[in-house]
Amino acid sequence: MNTTKTIPTAQIIAGRPLADRVAVVTGASSGIGAATAERFAELGAKVALVARRGARLDALEDRLRASGGVALALPTDITDREATLATAARIADELGTVDLLFANAGVQLISGISDLAVADWDAQIDLNIKGTMNTIQAFIYSLEAAAAAGGPSDLIITSSTAAVRYLEGFQVYSATKAYLTQLARLLRMELGRKKVRVSAIEPGMVNTELPDHVTDETASKLMADLIAEIHVLRSEDIAEAVAFVAAVPRHVNLTEIHILPTEQTI
Numbered sequence: 001m002n003t004t005k006t007i008p009t010a011q012i013i014a015g016r017p018l019a020d021r022v023a024v025v026t027g028a029s030s031g032i033g034a035a036t037a038e039r040f041a042e043l044g045a046k047v048a049l050v051a052r053r054g055a056r057l058d059a060l061e062d063r064l065r066a067s068g069g070v071a072l073a074l075p076t077d078i079t080d081r082e083a084t085l086a087t088a089a090r091i092a093d094e095l096g097t098v099d100l101l102f103a104n105a106g107v108q109l110i111s112g113i114s115d116l117a118v119a120d121w122d123a124q125i126d127l128n129i130k131g132t133m134n135t136i137q138a139f140i141y142s143l144e145a146a147a148a149a150g151g152p153s154d155l156i157i158t159s160s161t162a163a164v165r166y167l168e169g170f171q172v173y174s175a176t177k178a179y180l181t182q183l184a185r186l187l188r189m190e191l192g193r194k195k196v197r198v199s200a201i202e203p204g205m206v207n208t209e210l211p212d213h214v215t216d217e218t219a220s221k222l223m224a225d226l227i228a229e230i231h232v233l234r235s236e237d238i239a240e241a242v243a244f245v246a247a248v249p250r251h252v253n254l255t256e257i258h259i260l261p262t263e264q265t266i
């Protein structure tokens, strides 16, 4: 059991290495996205907060502003291409040229293929794949412009350990994440030449709301047991790694970062 041990803070980066950066975080209303948006702001970036739950985004915006940060809550369903483009236009108007995109929003819905949970298949494909493509469409010219102007520019995509491991019941989810890892590898070929860095973050088990959406009982139990038995990751652990990816010098591209809880062996 993991109840007796104290976990130290994830925060290692000092100062304000992201000052002058304009960041967008999708999935900023909870979990990894919320923690990363907060860390970006602490490290000096202006941060646009994107997700559907406006009240959550407003609360985070208030908190970041109260501690001296610049934040902008923009409730958006990123599966809606036009809405995503409209959000990008507002960010350009209000915050300027985006040079740090954390394309993080995603959903995980586990089931056997014979269950024919086709609505779940669609939800994962629509958000994890198409939503990420909408996000890239909305900000790619901004990332390229920032790089052309001589500053750092980052496209950081949340993939998963599921992209490269075999986990029963995770077929569709894993396939969407394999798409994202492979997408990041291929985008580097085109964007690296333009001095835009591309990175895939591949976390293992992080204690967030993600498993709450899973209806399959076996998969739910697997995740609940893991959380009870080992020290799984916290969103802050991922946030620090993402901030590090953005904070290193411009000529350094950390391309794929696999982050597992030390005790996670599946």
Ligand SMILES: NC(=O)c1ccc[n+]([C@@H]2O[C@H](COP(=O)([O-])OP(=O)(O)OC[C@H]3O[C@@H](n4cnc5c(N)ncnc54)[C@H](OP(=O)(O)O)[C@@H]3O)[C@@H](O)[C@H]2O)c1
Pocket (backbone or CB within 6 Å): 026, 027, 028, 029, 030, 031, 032, 033, 050, 051, 052, 053, 054, 056, 076, 077, 078, 079, 104, 105, 106, 107, 108, 127, 131, 158, 159, 160, 161, 202, 203, 204, 205, 206, 207, 208, 209, 210, 211
């Ligand atoms: N937790 C893990 O163990 C783990 C492991 C590997 C990878 N990941 C990946 O990490 C990313 C973040 O997940 P999390 O663990 O932090 O879970 P989470 O707390 O459930 O976060 C998911 C985020 O995506 C947003 N979202 C969902 N549908 C959206 C839509 N249509 N448009 C815009 N935003 C939408 C949610 O906000 P709204 O509901 O407000 O829209 C929420 O902010 C996901 O890509 C996930 O696949 C997580």
